[in-house]
Amino acid sequence: MRGALVTGHVDPGGPGQAAAESRDPELAIASSGLTKRFRGGQLAVDDLDLAVPKGSVYGFLGPNGSGKTTTIRMLLGLAFPTSGSAELLGVGVPDGVGRVLSRVGSLVEGPAFYPYLSGRDNLARYDAADRAASPRTSKARIGEALERVGLTAAAKKRYRHYSLGMKQRLAIAAGLLQPRDLIILDEPTNGLDPQGTREVRSLIRRIAADGITVFVSSHLLAEVEQTCSHVGVMRGGKLVFQGSLPELRRTGAARISVRTPDVEAAAKVLRKLGLVGLAPADGEISAELGDDAPEKICAELVHAGVGVRGLSVETPSLEDLFVGLTGEGFDVED
Amino acid sequence: MSKTETGMTADPGATGPGASTGPGAATGPGAATAATDPPPNQEISPDGGDAGIDGQAPASVRAYGRLLGSELRLVFGRRRNQLLLLVVALFPLLIGIALKIAAPSGAAGGGNGNANGPNNGSAFFNQLAGNGVFLTFIALTMLLILVLPVVVSVVSGDSVAGEAGHGTLRYLLTVPAGRTRLLSVKYLAIVAFATTAVFIVAIVALLAGVVMFPVGPVTLLSGTTVSLADGLLRVLGVTLYIAVAMAAVGAIGLAISTLTEHAIGAIAALMILVVGSEVADDVPQFAAAGPYLPTHWWPMFDSLLRSPVDTTTLWHGLASFVVYAVLFCLLAWARFTTADVTS
Incomplete structure (x- = not known):
């Protein structure tokens, strides 16, 4: 499954290759060359090749205005792509939205309901719009969805009187009215207090535990880091990274640093092991770790008779990587 | 928006002094706030039930009925809209009372057969003293100028734009309801x-007319007298004709509503x-364009009040309404099915 992912910096490569990927049955969301140019000429989404594996919790990261919401709107058939194509659960969108969207729950740009209806009536309104929803089970399903987000007590309260967190949870309840295979959440914790954020996060975990693929966008890395198995990073309408979290970590060149009295000999061993970016200093040498295990390097050093006084691995935090990818940094630009 | 507001506040004056306070007070706050509405029913009525009783109906038809039921509950359950219907119901009563007080004595049967719109009112007034049925025609004529179009504008302008705004x-669309x-x-x-609004006017006016004025065989504008049953049939015909006219206005409103996410803008437009x-339509220099205007055929329902009935005019009017309805529904569809939803 992971093999289907485009790892590292996304190459806007051959469309043929991308098309082959989009037919992958293991992908919940696939797009190839998805592009949206607004009427004003602004390129909001630029040649996007998304690959969201089934069963993953995919964090769609990027600063505000990087094209996340526009992408989600195209995936859900709300906006029409200028070029390129996208598939949800193997069904092409926007042409197939009528068939596929009843299996997809979504929250786009904040909750939206009729302020003059109660929470329950609001859910009933959306349920009535669903061709695939059975009217017989409507009441039970609405009750269950409200229960799941903890809004049963407030079900008869008018939406206007809901707190922000309750509004958000009602929107998630609307996404859970039907059994879903995919949930798309756009900034689900936007504007929530820490308590609300935690509630939403645990809700995401519970949804994912049921085997549902979750696609969650955020401009906050911390949110994604705790819940997601995969990430896609957007910058200026382009996907600058896509892969699993460990893969993202690996792109941040972790450095191994060895404290030793014999820097010369240590450098020779490290070079022999194929490490690059050697930085010898006084009583210490560091190098890019790459895929090697640090304990193996340590063993090799000791084996070669190099005195090792200390050994450490320094990894840039995800925060550093994220900021680097999304452009505020200066060192990842290449 | 300033242009819009002057339009809204200036318009009610056109209906005459007696009527101006009513619609102005009702549409202003109702349309502007769109906020003071109770939930229609607390319980979710099993709307699929009636369709579901006969298991013959295909699932898609039943699902359509369910969405339509939901939409109707939304529109009719909203307090603002209920208020509009209430205002519409009050007008015929007020008109009836006003005319009762100022009733011209012994003017019955003044069948001046002038076909021009502006004169209909006075022709109807003369008939009213002789027959309460004419209150229906008077009320419809007066409300047709502004109040009924306002009601239809509020609901149709709000229909898509209101959803977009909220x-x-x-x-x-992501449910997916299907565009x-x-x-x-x-x-x-x-x-x-x-x-519903048109029928409320007709029915309330008919009841008020029956209570306040004498009722009997109906003397038409052409001077012929027909039976009360025939007269009531003509009342029904007039009501349906105006309902079709309002349905055409609704189509225009729907099309405008797909262009914006500001309901009040669509309503004002x-x-x-x-x-x-x-x-x-009242400017003589535009006479050539008159028949193509959406409102031109509205007062022509008086064709039904002559003997023989002027069917040519009626069909022209109905054809105009249907053309407007179809054209603007198509425009609304073309826009709504291709536009990005950015709200």
Whole structure:
């Protein structure tokens, strides 16, 4: 499954290759060359090749205005792509939205309901719009969805009187009215207090535990880091990274640093092991770790008779990587 | 928006001093706040039930009925809209009372057969003292100028733009409700609401007329006297004719509503269009364009009040309404099914 992912910096490569990927049955969301140019000429989404594996919790990261919401709107058939194509659960969108969207729950740009209806009536309104929803089970399903987000007590309260967190949870309840295979959440914790954020996060975990693929966008890395198995990073309408979290970590060149009295000999061993970016200093040498295990390097050093006084691995935090990818940094630009 | 507001506040004056306070007070706050509405029913009525009783109906038809039921509950359950219907119901009563107080004595049977719109009112007034049935025609004639178009504008202008403004449109579409399906349900609900408003005017006016004025065989504008039953049949015909006219206005409103996410803008635009068309229709220099204006055929329902009935005019009018309805429904559809939902 992971093999289907485009790892590292996304190459806007051959469309043929991308098309082959989009037919992958293991992908919940696939797009190839998805592009949206607004009427004003602004390129909001630029040649996007998304690959969201089934069963993953995919964090769609990027600063505000990087094209996340526009992408989600195209995936859900709300906006029409200028070029390129996208598939949800193997069904092409926007042409197939009528068939596929009843299996997809979504929250786009904040909750939206009729302020003059109660929470329950609001859910009933959306349920009535669903061709695939059975009217017989409507009441039970609405009750269950409200229960799941903890809004049963407030079900008869008018939406206007809901707190922000309750509004958000009602929107998630609307996404859970039907059994879903995919949930798309756009900034689900936007504007929530820490308590609300935690509630939403645990809700995401519970949804994912049921085997549902979750696609969650955020401009906050911390949110994604705790819940997601995969990430896609957007910058200026382009996907600058896509892969699993460990893969993202690996792109941040972790450095191994060895404290030793014999820097010369240590450098020779490290070079022999194929490490690059050697930085010898006084009583210490560091190098890019790459895929090697640090304990193996340590063993090799000791084996070669190099005195090792200390050994450490320094990894840039995800925060550093994220900021680097999304452009505020200066060192990842290449 | 300032242009819009002057349009809204200036318009009620056109209906005459007696009527101006009513619609002005009702549409102003109602349309502007769109906020003071109770939930229609607390319980979710099993709307699929009636369709579900006969298991023969295909699932898609039943699902359509369910969405239509939901839309109708939304439109008719909203307090603002209920207030509009109440105002519409009060007008015939007020008109009846006013005319009762100022009733001209012994003017019955003044059948001056002038076909021009502006004179209808006075012709009807003369008939009223002799027959309460004519209160229906008087009320419909007066409310047709502004109040009924306002009612239809509010509901149709709000239909798509209101959903877009609340953001509920994007959730309906991702449910997925289906764009064409949703739009058709919206239009049916507009037609249902407009028809309800027209029938409320007719029925309240008829009841008030029966209570306040003598009732008997109806003397038509052409001077012929027909039986009361025949007269009531003509009342029904007139009511249906005006309902079709309002359905055409609703289609224009629906089309405008797909262009914006500001319901009040769509409502105002449609009102300006209606009033503009009425004014243009009164300018002699525009006479050639008159028959093509959306409001031109509205008062022609008086053709039903002559013997023989002027069917040519009636069919012209109905054809005009149907053409407007179809044209603007198509425009609404073309726009709604291709536009990005960005709200």
